[in-house]
Amino acid sequence: MADSFNFELVSPERLLVSSEVVSVSIPATEGEMTVMAQHSPVMTTIKPGIVTVNGVDGKKDQYVVFGGFADILPAGCTLLAESAVHVDDISKDELDSRIEAARNELKDAQHHEHQSKLEEFIYHMTSLKDAVVE
């Protein structure tokens, strides 16, 4: 059996997952990464995307996260998401409304940096929507 480690998915409102897992795929800003036990310590930011959790019992769970960051240590992995929802509970409308909100914000955005950040967010959200709707 493959080594397992402790994975925690936390959003500001609550602790969503805290369990022993074999591997976790995280949509890191610099590209998708899969974390397994004994991973070297990494701290990374996360873009909107899907987190796939492979539990010890072979069960696969998916969560949609909207940005945040991950703290990876050999002993465990903590994912601090700005907001996270189980993939079954997410609806297209919700994603649409989030994209809409970001678009509106883009219109009012002053700083160039802020604008490009929002554009990036919208891009990720749109690709996420395509992935979820499938």
Add this chain to the structure above:
Amino acid sequence: MPSLKDLKNRIASVKATQKITKAMQMVAAAKLRRAQEAAEAARPYSQRMSAVLANIAAAAGSDGDAPTLMTGTGKDQTHLLVVCTADRGLCGGFNAQISKAAREHARKLLAEGKTVKIFCVGKKGYDSLRREFASLIVERKELRDVKKIGFEHADEIGRKVISMFEEGEFDVCTLFYSEFVSVISQVPTAQQLIPASVETSEDVSSSAIYEYEPDAGAILADLIPRNISVQIFRALLENVAGEMGAKMSAMDNATRNAGDMINKLTLNYNRQRQAQITKELIEIISGAEAL
């Protein structure tokens, strides 16, 4: 001397009030439980956040490129006070305590010749601070029609504070809220938000050598604003729990007072009724004797 009918009416009205306060107490108790659960559920996030932040600050802080949100502007001329209170009254001294702490802080700063700006979250704080510092209140936010406080509300406030900071409207930001200790005790607390006070842990084992993606500075720049929102979120949740606790004990007191009052009024009522009966008897007897 009030007549018998007056007394009867008063007893009925006090009884009705008692019923209302009793109901409010029970509602507050139910809400308190929910608020406490919410506050507890939010705790892991803020704990991990501060752990990660301490870690990363230790790594990035040595480079000297820490964002200004953390180091501050280097001045402390203009202070922003974010005062979080409840939107509703009838909760004892809860709101008054928070605004008193804020008011004392503001007075002290003004006496030192500093500029003070106030951001009111919640209606009650605005109402009481407006009297003395009407010209200093730059922003206000009410969460009156919000059923359950979510992170997005805190984030909205956090973002407003940060954008004000970026425009150079203030140098130091302090958050006022009430820390929930227990149902009967809430402590008004002032917490400095900007520049962020990060406790750098000396614990070597926790500060493993991380790889940073993209790099420590970028993560820190992303993390600090989020941390501010998280702190505000935590303050709001503590406030809700505190408000409900204060309301519960205030309403408990009110119910008990109403009970005492009813007892007193009933005693009075009975005494008067007896006096009247005696009076009527005397009238009948003396009437009969006169015949």
